[in-house]
Every structure is written in C-alpha cells, then in structure tokens.
Amino acid sequence: MVAEAQRVDKDRVELLRFTTAGSVDDGKSTLIGRLLHDSKSIFEDQMEALQRSTDLTGGGEVNLANLTDGLRAEREQGITIDVAYRYFATPRRKFIVADTPGHVQYTRNMVTGASTANLAIILIDARKGVIEQTRRHSYLSTLLGIPHLLVCVNKMDLVDYKEEVFTAIEQDFADFGTRLQTQDITFIPVSALKGDNIVERSAHTDWYQGPTLLNHLEEVYIANDRNLVEGRLPVQYVIRPQTPEHPDFRGFAGQIASGVFHVGDEVVALPSGLASRITSLHTYEGDLETAYAPMSVAMTLADEIDISRGDMIVQKGHLPHMDSQVDAMLCWMDEQALNPARKYLLKHNTHTVRCMVRKVQHRVDIETLQYDTEATTLSLNEIGRCTLKTTVPLIFDAYSRNRQTGSFILVDEVTHRTVAAGLIQEPEVEPPSPQAEEYAI
Amino acid sequence: METDIETYTLTHLQALESEAIHIMREVAAEFERPVLLFSGGKDSICLLRLAEKAFHPGRFPFPLLNIDTGHNFPELIDFRDRRAAELKAKLIVRTVEDAIRDGIAQPVPGETSRNRLQIPTLLAALEEFRFDCAIGGARRDEEKARAKERIFSFRDAFGQWDPKNQRPELWNIYNGRLHPGENMRVFPLSNWTEMDVWQYIAHEQLDLPTIYFTHEREVVRRDNQWLPVSDLLPLKKNETPETLRVRVRTIGDISCTGCIESEANSVQDIIDEIAAARVTERGSRADDKRSEAAMEDRKKEGYF
Numbered sequence: 001m002v003a004e005a006q007r008v009d010k011d012r013v014e015l016l017r018f019t020t021a022g023s024v025d026d027g028k029s030t031l032i033g034r035l036l037h038d039s040k041s042i043f044e045d046q047m048e049a050l051q052r053s054t055d056l057t058g059g060g061e062v063n064l065a066n067l068t069d070g071l072r073a074e075r076e077q078g079i080t081i082d083v084a085y086r087y088f089a090t091p092r093r094k095f096i097v098a099d100t101p102g103h104v105q106y107t108r109n110m111v112t113g114a115s116t117a118n119l120a121i122i123l124i125d126a127r128k129g130v131i132e133q134t135r136r137h138s139y140l141s142t143l144l145g146i147p148h149l150l151v152c153v154n155k156m157d158l159v160d161y162k163e164e165v166f167t168a169i170e171q172d173f174a175d176f177g178t179r180l181q182t183q184d185i186t187f188i189p190v191s192a193l194k195g196d197n198i199v200e201r202s203a204h205t206d207w208y209q210g211p212t213l214l215n216h217l218e219e220v221y222i223a224n225d226r227n228l229v230e231g232r233l234p235v236q237y238v239i240r241p242q243t244p245e246h247p248d249f250r251g252f253a254g255q256i257a258s259g260v261f262h263v264g265d266e267v268v269a270l271p272s273g274l275a276s277r278i279t280s281l282h283t284y285e286g287d288l289e290t291a292y293a294p295m296s297v298a299m300t301l302a303d304e305i306d307i308s309r310g311d312m313i314v315q316k317g318h319l320p321h322m323d324s325q326v327d328a329m330l331c332w333m334d335e336q337a338l339n340p341a342r343k344y345l346l347k348h349n350t351h352t353v354r355c356m357v358r359k360v361q362h363r364v365d366i367e368t369l370q371y372d373t374e375a376t377t378l379s380l381n382e383i384g385r386c387t388l389k390t391t392v393p394l395i396f397d398a399y400s401r402n403r404q405t406g407s408f409i410l411v412d413e414v415t416h417r418t419v420a421a422g423l424i425q426e427p428e429v430e431p432p433s434p435q436a437e438e439y440a441i
Numbered sequence: 442m443e444t445d446i447e448t449y450t451l452t453h454l455q456a457l458e459s460e461a462i463h464i465m466r467e468v469a470a471e472f473e474r475p476v477l478l479f480s481g482g483k484d485s486i487c488l489l490r491l492a493e494k495a496f497h498p499g500r501f502p503f504p505l506l507n508i509d510t511g512h513n514f515p516e517l518i519d520f521r522d523r524r525a526a527e528l529k530a531k532l533i534v535r536t537v538e539d540a541i542r543d544g545i546a547q548p549v550p551g552e553t554s555r556n557r558l559q560i561p562t563l564l565a566a567l568e569e570f571r572f573d574c575a576i577g578g579a580r581r582d583e584e585k586a587r588a589k590e591r592i593f594s595f596r597d598a599f600g601q602w603d604p605k606n607q608r609p610e611l612w613n614i615y616n617g618r619l620h621p622g623e624n625m626r627v628f629p630l631s632n633w634t635e636m637d638v639w640q641y642i643a644h645e646q647l648d649l650p651t652i653y654f655t656h657e658r659e660v661v662r663r664d665n666q667w668l669p670v671s672d673l674l675p676l677k678k679n680e681t682p683e684t685l686r687v688r689v690r691t692i693g694d695i696s697c698t699g700c701i702e703s704e705a706n707s708v709q710d711i712i713d714e715i716a717a718a719r720v721t722e723r724g725s726r727a728d729d730k731r732s733e734a735a736m737e738d739r740k741k742e743g744y745f
Contacts, residue, residue, distance in 0.1 A: 015453040082607065084588040085581045087634045094453040096632055108609055115611040223450055236466040241499035249498055255463040255613065260449060284494035292449040296462040296495070309470050333609050347614050350470070407612045416618035418608040 019113040021137035022123030031192035038199035107381040114144035161204040231259030231315030234349035251298030257404035266316040276301040310351035332378040334419035348408035361385040398426035461629035465495035471617040472574040479505040481521030484578030504531035510555035512694040520650040535566040598622040666699030
C-alpha cells in the first residue's frame with residue numbers, strides 16, 4: 001500500500017519553470033551543475049563524459065559547468081552561447097530550468113528564458129555585492145512578469161560565510177528592489193562550488209534560518225501565478241470531423257490562456273462580438289464540466305457563429321481590450337535594428353497580423369535603467385516602449401495582468417526571423433469598461 | 442477564492458500534455474503539409490497519442506512517416522505497421538536500402554551504424570512529398586546538443602540545423618514562417634524527460650513493442666554494453682555470445698542498441714528501474730559514444 005501511495009504521489013508532481021541569470025563569473029553554470037549533481041540528476045555516463053572532456057578546458061578537476069554547456073564551441077571557450085533547458089525532479093516537483101548566458105546576446109536570451117518562468121534565480125557574487133548587472137537582471141525579471149525572485153548570494157565561502165556580508169547585500173538589494181514590481185523576493189546565502197545551502201543545509205551558516213535553494217524551489221507557492229479570473233480562449237484550430245458519428249461537431253480548439261470556463265457560461269466571440277453559451281468542453285477523455293488555464297480543450301457553443309483561428313472566446317463580463325493601436329515594451333532580438341519605415345508580422349496568441357512601429361516612446365538604458373526619450377530605433381538587445389499600429393485590431397490584455405494575452409512576437413517579413421518580443425502596456429487612458437454590445441456589429 | 446485556486450491546478454504530466462497538444466494544433470494550423478515521424482519507439486508512440494487527443498473527435502490531419510534503416514528490430518516494424526493500421530492512419534515508409542540504391546545515401550566503408558544514412562533518406566522523403574514540417578519525438582533531456590534546440594526548429598533548404606542561428610522562442614508563440622524549400626522540425630516532447638514519457642505511457646496505458654520488456658536474447662559484450670547478436674553484428678574472434686534476460690531502454694538500429702539486463706515485465710517495473718538508474722538513456726547507444734559532440738554533428742547535417 002505504501003508503494004501504491006507513492007505511485008499516486010508521483011502523478012501529483014507539479015511543474016515549476018525557472019530561469020537563472022548571472023554573469024560568466026558568478027558561477028551560474030556551477031550552481032545548476034550543483035543542483036543536478038546533489039539532487040542526483042547526473043548519471044554515471046554524463047559524469048564519465050565530463051571527465052573525458054576536462055582536458056578541453058584545461059583544468060584537471062571535473063567542471064560542473066561542463067554539464068550545462070552543451071555545444072562544442074561553448075565547452076572550448078568556456079562560455080554559454082544560447083538558452084539551454086535542463087530538467088530535474090524531486091518527489092515534490094518537476095523542474096524546467098532555462099539556463100541563460102550572462103554576456104553574449106544577453107538580453108535576447110534572458111528575455112527568452114524568462115518568458116515562461118515562474119521564478120528567476122538572480123546570482124550575486126558575495127565579494128562584489130549588488131552591481132549594475134544585478135539591477136539589470138532584476139529589471140528584466142520583473143519586466144517579463146516573473147512572479148518570484150530568488151536572490152542567491154553566491155561564493156559565501158570566499159567571504160568566510162560572514163552574516164554581515166549577506167545582510168548588507170540583502171539591504172542593498174531591497175533598497176532598489178522596492179521599485180520592482182515583484183512582491184515575492186527571497187534571499188539565500190550559498191556556495192555553489194562547495195554545495196552550501198544548495199540541497200543540504202550548510203554547517204557554516206548557522207545564522208541563516210531560511211530554506212536551502214532546493215527547499216525553496218520545492219515549496220514556493222505557484223498556484224496563484226496564473227490569472228484565473230479572466231476567461232480567455234485563443235482559438236487555434238476548428239475541429240469539424242463531419243463524420244457520420246459527429247456530423248455537426250464544431251469544436252473551437254485552443255489552450256486556455258487564463259481563467260476558468262464552465263459549461264453553461266455566457267461567452268463572447270471576438271472580434272465579432274457575438275454572444276453565446278458553452279455547451280461542452282471537449283477532450284479525448286470525455287467532456288468536462290470545468291476547464292481552466294493552461295488546459296487544451298475544444299469548446300462547443302450553443303449558437304452557430306462564425307469563429308476561426310485567431311479569434312478569441314472570452315467570458316462575458318470580463319472583456320479584453322480591442323484596438324489596432326497598442327503601446328508595448330519591445331525587446332529587440334535581431335542584428336538588423338528596428339526600422340520604423342518597415343512593416344513587420346506580429347503574432348499574438350494564434351493571431352498573425354501586419355504592423356508598423358509608429359513611434360519609439362523611449363529606450364531603456366539597460367545599464368542605468370534611465371529612459372532615453374530621444375531614441376528613434378532599437379538595436380539588438382535593446383528595450384524600449386513603442387507605439388504599434390496593426391492592420392487588424394488586436395484582442396489583448398495588458399501584460400502585467402495577463403502574460404498570455406499581453407505578449408506577442410514580431411517576425412521579419414523577408415528573413416522570417418523573430419526580431420522582437422512585445423509586452424503590451426495597459427492603455428494609458430483607461431477607456432470606460434467595454435461592453436459586449438459595443439463590439440457588436 | 443484561495444481554496445478554489447487549489448482545485449484548478451494541473452499535474453506536471455497534464456501540463457506537459459497540454460503544451461504538446463497546443464504545439465500539435467499550431468502545426469496543423471500553420472503548415473501546408475506536415476508529417477509525423479513515427480518509428481514505433483516509445484517517444485513516437487506518445488506523440489501519436491497526443492495527435493489523437495489534439496484533434497479529437499476528428500482525426501489528426503497528417504500522415505505518418507518512418508525512415509526504415511533496414512537494420513531495425515523486427516518487433517519494432519511489426520508494431521509500427523499494426524499501430525498505424527489500428528488508427529487507419531496513412532503510413533509512408535522510406536528505406537535507407539532504397540536511398541543507397543538510388544545513390545541518395547552513400548555508406549562509408551566500415552560504417553556499421555545507419556544513423557548517418559538516415560539523414561539523406563529523410564531529407565529526400567521530405568522533398569518527395571513536399572512536407573514542410575516534420576513532427577518528431579526528440580526530447581531536450583536526451584543529449585546536451587538537444588538541450589538548446591527550439592520546439593519549432595528551423596532547417597534551411599539543405600535540411601541543416603544551425604545552433605548559433607536559431608530563432609528565439611518566447612511564451613507559447615511559435616514562429617513557423619518558411620521560404621519555399623525550407624522546413625521545420627517540431628518537437629512537442631521537448632520538455633519531457635525519459636521518466637515523463639514512461640509515466641505518460643503508464644497513465645495512458647499505451648501499448649509498446651515487446652522488446653522494451655524483459656526477454657531472453659543472445660547478446661555479446663562490446664564497448665561496455667550488451668549488443669544483440671544478429672546477422673548484422675558478426676562476432677569478433679575472441680567474443681562469445683551469452684543468453685541473458687534483457688530489455689532495450691531506447692531503440693536504435695539492432696547493430697548499435699545496447700540491451701540492459703533487466704527483469705522489468707511491466708511499465709511500472711520500468712518506471713521503478715529508471716528511478717534507480719545510474720546511466721542515461723543515450724548511454725546505451727553506441728552511436729552517441731563516439732565523441733562528446735556526436736549528436737551535435739549529426740543534427741547540423743539534418744538528423745532528427
């Protein structure tokens with residue numbers, strides 16, 4: 001029976017996605033290597049491969065960073081080129097780690113890794129304290145709406161595990177952290193190299209009563225991270241089997257972006273504005289009474305209304321914005337700078353439209369976090385607030401309320417490269433709460 | 442409200458499944474001629490179930506494709522054909538044998554693995570049917586070079602993967618734009634681990650080829666692993682075969698897939714065995730052992 005109970009528990013494991021930020025010297029790869037190693041997620045053949053590869057980097061010792069640096073060029077140069085995803089699990093949770101490099105393509109990679117994360121680990125070198133880069137990492141983490149920040153003060157072994165060093169850094173961070181939007185910030189003194197407070201509690205920091213890094217990752221409360229208030233279903237695909245068994249089935253398939261839907265709920269299809277009622281929430285296992293984010297379902301409605309890919313089905317009473325002009329923070333990711341004279345493809349949820357960047361409102365200086373209002377363009381790894389005009393209205397919420405319906409990417413029409421990530425800002429003058437009738441044709 | 446939130450959570454498997462279904466539907470919506478790579482191996486068996494789910498009660502709108510090396514375990518081929526027939530799915534098979542005959546693939550003297558030869562065979566098949574997107578079962582936890590691959594992984598007109606020039610991938614918004622001749626590999630199981638796959642197989646009660654479970658087989662010890670004795674693996678002078686109770690953990694060609702000694706008779710046995718394992722799945726594949734960057738090199742050329 002005990003074995004039986006464990007099997008059930010295994011199925012109850014939750015998923016937590018986190019990202020790590022830190023410069024090349026902060027020991028970020030070592031930290032992840034340590035987490036994998038100490039949580040017994042490294043296997044013998046990986047260890048052997050590591051030992052074989054030690055000659056490459058010159059050191060005689062096994063380098064835990066080599067576990068995460070996957071491409072040959074990275075191992076040879078001792079750098080991380082691109083976002084790498086790692087996986088490990090404990091009996092409590094399964095973790096997806098987006099490991100982002102600290103130098104080349106820094107913003108581009110970190111924004112990518114942060115876009116899906118519940119939590120960001122910010123690494124601070126105990127000897128250096130809060131530096132510009134710390135502010136930058138923290139700013140990007142909160143800009144991308146990561147709900148939880150975990151500040152690891154690393155290399156505590158090099159400052160003799162002194163409590164004063166840790167509390168001074170904690171205070172420093174809190175001073176500018178109050179300007180950050182994240183409410184949940186936790187500090188942990190660690191040594192990734194020595195393994196202090198990573199998985200096992202350190203014998204050197206008896207003044208520290210908080211959790212170890214792994215404890216915190218296992219315990220941090222994430223159920224609240226999703227928006228469960230505003231029902232949004234971006235329609236991906238219309239399922240119409242037209243078979244003898246299902247002659248009239250018309251299911252609007254999609255992954256629920258936010259909120260909770262029940263059979264019988266009144267909903268509005270946008271952009272048409274036509275109202276209807278949910279008749280079923282279909283899945284392969286059978287119909288559900290209730291479905292919520294981030295489930296993938298096929299919704300059927302009481303009325304025959306024309307809905308296709310790119311439309312959004314939303315809960316009546318919680319309507320999103322609908323506008324062909326939006327203000328957004330753009331994170332530029334392409335070698336070719338933003339050209340306001342050009343048109344770009346904009347993919348928002350399942351909806352692709354063309355757009356122009358009408359105006360760069362300001363560019364954020366990533367080093368100082370000051371605004372440059374004179375800026376007229378954005379180059380690789382730059383971030384700025386821009387006004388965009390789309391050919392067809394977008395149905396959206398502000399990114400700060402809804403990471404799913406508030407985000408988009410820009411794609412170059414010629415090269416097809418993904419050139420920017422966009423985070424839609426709350427419209428500055430809040431229009432009177434829109435009503436379904438106003439959308440109606 | 443607080444208590445409500447608790448009831449509206451997903452387990453990690455449900456979350457991974459939902460993500461994969463979303464990816465399948467994006468493929469169906471954004472590509473003209475997608476295809477699903479189905480080998481009969483455990484990962485592609487999961488893919489097939491996800492495809493069934495994504496379009497239910499309709500049928501998934503793409504055919505299946507298998508690149509048959511001709512060096513497969515016969516159990517795998519039987520399973521592949523049976524499963525496709527059960528689903529009434531269209532199964533396209535292109536063989537390395539034919540590709541060699543047609544001069545599309547050229548074996549190098551002494552090369553035992555047909556991994557490399559699968560590459561031109563696959564590319565030729567994609568071209569033959571003008572497939573613009575191939576859905577594959579690769580996972581990022583399999584191998585270090587895969588850890589950096591996108592879910593929508595862009596390939597140029599030569600089928601090549603350029604790790605330094607990948608499109609950034611944010612949120613769940615995938616960029617599927619292509620020029621004529623280019624194509625996309627899409628990996629819905631990117632975020633799954635070997636354990637997730639087995640837990641999903643258990644949860645879904647998916648049928649598997651019998652070689653995943655314990656059976657008696659004649660094997661020989663070579664390069665620190667047990668390789669199945671077959672016509673394709675002639676014994677060397679000083680080698681003596683043994684008959685052991687083994688199973689396979691991952692399926693490649695019969696000439697390079699190491700068997701592990703195991704008594705695992707059920708999916709749950711396998712889950713317990715993996716939980717205690719000290720070697721990764723790919724550790725039993727001779728093709729990945731050649732160098733630390735073996736997979737990276739194959740992928741750049743257009744491997745799955």
